[in-house]
Amino acid sequence: MAETIAELKLAVRSLHPLDAEHARKFRKELGEDIEGSAAALAHLLKAEGEQVRFIEALFDLSPFMRDSVRRRPQTLEALFDLSVEERLAQLRAELERVGFAETEKDVMRLLRQLKAQAHFLIALDDIANNVEPQVTVERLSDLASACVNATVNFLLREAHGRGKIALPDESQPGRGSGWIVLAMGKLGARELNFSSDIDLISFLDPDAPAILDRMEAGDLFSKLTQRMMRILQDRTEHGYVFRTDLRLRPDPGSTPLCIPVGAALVYYESRGQNWERAAMIKACAIAGDIKAGEAFLRELQPYVWRKYLDYAAIADVHSIKRQIHAHKGHGAVAVKGHNVKLGRGGIREIEFFVQTQQLIAGGRVPELRGKKTVEVLAELEKRKWIDADTRDEMTAAYWFLRKVENAIQMVNDEQTHLMPTDDEGVERIARLVGETDFVSRFTTILQTVEKHYAELFETAPSLSSGIGNLVFTGDEDDPDTLNTLASLGFKRPSDIARIIRVWHFGRYRSTRSAEARERLTELTPALLKAFGETRRADEAVLRLDSLLQGLPAGIQLFSLLHSNPGLLQLLATIMGSAPRLADIVTKRPHVFDGLLDPAILSELPDRDYLASRLEAFLGNAPIYEERLNRLRIFAAEQKFLIGIRLLTGTIDGARAGAAFSDLADLTIGTALEAVIEEMETRHGRVRGSAIALLCMGKLGSRELSAGSDVDLILLYDHDPEADESDGEKPLASSQYFARLTQRLIAAVSAPTAEGVLYEIDLRLRPSGNKGPVATHIDSFRRYQASEAWTWEHMALTRARAIAGDLEFCAKVEADVRKIVSAKHDAAKVRADAAEMRALLEEEKPAKNRWDLKLAKGGLIDLEFIAQVARLTAKVPAATETTSTVEILSQLQGGAATPQMADELAAAHRLYTGISQMIALCLTGPLDPDDIPPGLADRLLAVGDAPDMAVLEAQIDEAMTMVRDGFEKLVGAVLRP
Template identity: 65%
Template sequence: MAPSAADGHVWFGQPVVALPPIEAEDGTEALEIVAEAARDGGCERLAALLGGKALLASFLSTVFALSPFLRDCARRNPEALEALFDTPLDRRLESLFGDIEASSFVEGQSEGGMMKALRGFKAEAHFLIALARLAGAADTALTTRRLSRLADACVGAAVNYLLLDAHRAGKLTLPDPAHPANGSGWVLLAMGKLGADELNFSSDIDLIVLIDPQAPAIPEPYEAVDLFVRLTRRLVRILQDRTENGYVFRTDLRLRPDPGSTPLALPVEAALHYYESRGQNWERAAMIKARPIAGDLSAGAAFLKELQPYVWRKYLDYAAIADVHSIKRQIHAHKGHGEVAVKGHNVKLGRGGIREIEFFVQTQQLIAGGRFPALRGRQTVGMLKELAACGWIDAEACEALTRQYWFLRDVEHALQMVADEQTHTLPEDDEGLEQIARLLGFESADAFSDVFRQSLRLVEKHYAALFETAPQLSRGIGNLVFTGDVDDPGTLETLSELGFERPSDMCRVIRGWHYGRYRATQSAEARERLTELTPALLEAFGRTRRADEALLRFDAFLGGLPAGIQLFSLLQSNPALLEMLVSIMGAAPRLAAIITKRPHVFDGLLDPALLSELPDRAYLGERLEAFLAGAQLHEEILDRLRIFAAEQKFLIGIRLLTGAIDATRAGKAFSDLADLTVGAALDAVIANFAVRHGTVPGGKVAILGMGKLGSRELTAGSDIDLILLYDHAPDAEQSDGEKPLAPSEYFARLTQRLIAAVSAPTAEGVLYELDLRLRPSGNKGPVATQIEAFGRYQRQDAWTWEHMALTRARAVAGDAELRAAVEAEVAAILATPRERGAVFAKAVEMRALLEEEKPPRDLWDLKLVPGGLIDLEFIAQAAVLAGCCEEGTVSTATVDVLVRLSPGFCAPQPRQELVDAHQLYTMLTQTTRLCLEGGFDPEEAPPGFADLLLRQTDLPELTVLAAHVEETAARVRGHFEKLLGAVG
């Protein structure tokens, strides 16, 4: 008797793993959506299964409820599940891989037909691979291999199709059209996770494309580059363009040599020359995972063999060793900083994440692979085992890191299975976290969070220990003598070796510490502690690669400290805090200046929960209330607000600097902080103003946040745009205080008081710089506007650009009833029907004017550069005004609007590219504003800052990042012109 499908045997070859139960209503609804599609598609066995009580049906209802993406896969293609009754999943996958490989040989196949076929095969295979993992029929290692094999097959089929097409057109003369790739000279190397056969569920694929111009298939070697660049462009289009059938794989070619100035396909000789003459150590690390996957495989293997001496050096010179240490520094072992937040944690790049394991393995491979061929493998887990076998790590570390690697990869896959998004960040809301927990088989988000934290702690512990116990590559620190008046020659030599360019000047600075030049070093005990700390400090400063600058910033910091014993003791016992302080001094001059002027903000770093708490509105509100408790006097309240805001801005920045939060979350946190502190300042000003002038009958005030405050995208250094609106009883003639004022004068003077309270420089600094130019009639209009007059102006007199600005408006403080009325009024104004073409024409005209009057400084002027933030904001704002957004939760955030652009206005692929561009620009902008006083200049910025940008973008070098920004800006400008019209 054939086994029943009820328990999963027929489909998976074994019973399914029961996922924790969910709300019955959710599961039933999800199952019914698929069952209806099964009935409509004639999939009777599937429909019967879904209508029954079998364990397999229960499993599918849970999967479909938790993963809208997998539910939609089943709804669009119920035949994929129906087929499993006849062919078990593993055999069906094999059949699909064969179909993919055969698709390029279909007679008369058009490019559009090829794209459709690949998308269909990939969608089904993707779906089945995910189901097998969730059902427990495949472990994570098999899942990553299957995903990699799927990518190999799709790339290989597309390459074969294009080669045959070029052969038929007479552009190539293939030696064996039955095997098009052989002798074709077109080499495709898989890099990164695809190269290692460790692909994510929704990963990009990284490729390097090379050409052998002397290959038998190439009739004209001099024309080979042009031909294969065209073919490579077509390949990328076939693989990544989103059509009504979806996409195959997003494709990234930026790991090729010098991507900003080389063609998409590079001759082999040119690539070899580049690597041998100019190749960087990060490129050596990347080449560890390189694997020929399509095209001329033998030419690809020959290229990698030729490159072996470059990747695997028998002896490392000191410069290479320094570079390896630099690679190590790109990931911090945040030892001693307490728990991490589970919500919003980046599984790939965050503390204790996947990248920490991968980086350690790769750096050890670079160090030892030249002498130990066994360490030249591509796969992370395989190399952990070899490192243990070679004695570089112990068996416990190998076993623990292997287990955690696969667990974290599982978490990564679950995140990506929900909506087929290339995300590595856990949800910030309870519902989203619960969804991920249950997909992973946990009974609750709390149970998952406990295991997840333990995993991160274990990775952090072993990661830090691995670096501590790894063979030392540099000589021990030498002389450090700072007594007397004359420089010690040995000390000068030591400082030079550590990376200081002016060792004599640095000696003089350090002698000043030891002579008690500052209050912080006047006590003997403080100087003793600092003496013990100095070697570690100097080594850490040396690693910043601008040691002199970092030390001088620390010197200025010391000069402002009221006392030093506690800090020096703390730094000595807490290496992670020392590293963080040095990171600030080396990578973030702006933050360094803040703690130099206000050393008290450093106290916040002592909170062990700092990096585990999300700085959301509730968190900040609770702390603000506690900080203001007991303050009675008006000036005392305002001073406390300035102190609180300065400290919290700094701490939000530290979280961004260390990777505890991402740039989007930082923008929300900076904005929530502004809402709360400006709101508290408004309350204080209203109370103080009423002492003399009383209140206006029925008087209410609300603040409408505009610009980046309204869209919750503030940066560390942003000023804030706002409009103050008020209302009062219709018959109110004046206020009721000892010095009464007419309503218009009352609220105008109240606003002036608020401006002074928030913006006036004081001993505690400025709360925020305010900008009220977006109010009706701009600088010519009154500083406070009655809500009825505001609505009348917006409906009758406002320009299109003012309505565009209004799309980001958000009531942030003041009377709750008036805020609700303001929000309703803004929504009504924005909902007014408008002629789409007229809105777009005005947006384009305004963008052209801005481009003429405020040209960008350079590529890194991300706001003004063509295709930069302004273009994205204008697309979003024009779309809102023209009604080009899908229904859903209304948000003022630019990225949320871009996500909701309607398909009729913007197709899925450009929409995703706009969203990705906004996230990239946000990250770069937030980090730059946090760390630097001016804009980013690659020639002038501290190397530590460049390392930070590269870590956050997960790119290996600034030239690659520059090429990425340039390509992104060109894409955005292209979409801007297509969606709204040409500029200028």
């Protein structure tokens, strides 16, 4: 008589392995291994029959299920006595008791062991097709909720035992505890997938009966929340329970793990985002103080469910749409590698199809406020929001895709939503799902969902704007978005996505209002596209992030950029190509205010224009410090705007140099006036006094660049009989002017909250740093006539009086012309200049050809040629200009042919254009191996060159010519 083999209380279906031989071999080995621990199961595995064939195939198709039985054969053995549902009920009862365990170690061990058994049984019943997918997701949700509840109960009891809280009823720890644990997403809707993490938010009701110290409660429950996460997700020798994610809480980057309900309500009502409204639809209190949690969710009802369907509500829904996916006709549906959750036609689109209509109508129709996707689909059809065919097709698609999603995760218990990329992997999923024509049905389902989803939003604007998916909702990366960002040129797409999500959290003042965030959302595709084209896309976004952090409000800027694509392109250029300008913008965002003037790029910044703007900006500010601060703000803004004109090609390098110089003349002159007024209020005036501020260097030749310092000398005169000033606190005459100069230096170059006006260099005054900071005109004349070095006379060729008493300034300039025009020993001048140039080459060699100032044949060579020419009368006698390029173009006599003069002047214009652009865009020297692409484009425009190789050849050719001219007009460089 044949032996009767006990069977499992498990109905099975026909299931076929991918590798039958391997499956049989493993079944045999497993049966031998478990004879001592699970005799009935070992006996069954040695027999033949429908259940054995199912188990054999299951082990081949799912390494996770196979390994689970190998580790815990008793889990399957239990089904000889109980059905899956009966055993799951036992496990749930055991989980409830875990909350009353003695130690945390016991809790962690028991949770992992019980969860592993339940997880296996839920998967087993699903793969056997004994239950519908909706039963599977409910079982998984119940399991997760039970694990969280047990953990919270244990932690509350322990805190009570330590005297940290006083639970009203220790047998029901959550009641009155004040600790609210909300489940979000699929767990909140009781639709959890197999290997999902669980989204939780932890809140605290500080007025709950159990709270002993309201001040310490926040820290206590944040620590308990952290321990809850650790208990649930840390891996031990027994595995893990559930991966836990708390990032759906309000502003997770800057808030504690457990947030007081009052603060949370304020956040949601003032800064809550569209996606957070959608997320709160599924929120459910699952552990801790359930009553307090439900009360909190009731208070949130007006935030989630808006009473009236107005334009703002529709805009909110469209805003969410723009953040999810491109719609109709975008791309093709695939099977291999398709993301079942986030891909086109996937689960997310079905959920969003439901949630958006809930957001639109749920405020007026309470029946549409359900958490379960399929139940709401039925309500939508019942109320004629969708037709019956749509309901049925979307319902069938939802449960099919949920079963596919679970099957993908049941293979190796991995949190993935991606279909395999190979034929064997796809076939494995098809067999686990139990679908013979899987590929065809899967494709049809995806296309069906995509069609309904597109029809719902076919009139809504798309965030993708034809460049691909851009999803920045929630707190996890969307794979298609990362691909889109990478295709746009971003090297670190995940970091960029994180930054953009921070903007949407409203953490910055500039993105705090809902209107600002929505406008920024609309702007995002064009912004990312423009930034990607800078070829320094990541750096550009990081700089924009710094700008947004500093802006007091963003709506005006976002609106401006939204309506002006050219300005958006300009911002991208600044952020991606001009680190120096970007740094100015991010540190002092107010400079961008100047761009609000639509005529800004069409107006030339000449002296009259700047003077009128300065007068209007200063107004009648009576206070000294206020006037200086306004002056700094004005100068910073105008430097920026001059730079913008240069960057966009509105003006060239020479015009920029003149504009920067005019701005310095005006602002330093105004600062001098303010300093003089301030001095006179306390110290009076020196009888017969007169002041002239003499500038030299780049400012003197009107070639100032962005970031240049200024070379100044303060000259004065007074009545010879006046020994001191006549004010309330008189000062000796020399001390008076020294004090005035020191105050001017402080006013112009001392760092303040508004930055500095200019860095000042006084080393060109008589006797340099050893001499007094202010120089009497008689001392100046004597020094220049008898003591000055050749280089000091060379410096005077670029001297201009920019501020002070007009009559005295004219006298000073006449003195300078007299000194420059005096007969000099031409041979000595040339020899001294050549010696000086050789010394500079030795002490400050050029770093590369782009170091245009110091390079052999560079700007210093040209400046020396011009200065020597002025001192040795190699220009027309009437020449009084301080401009280097004008002097070069007028060279005459000796080796200075008209052709040479033209070539030297052209070289100066080339160097000036390049130097101005580099100084504008970079904070340091240009590295030829790391030129920002946007800057390279602008340098090519300056040189009118097709590529960098041609431009470098132009520079090399110019340097050879300039060095040759230097040697002919000045003399050989004496040192190698």
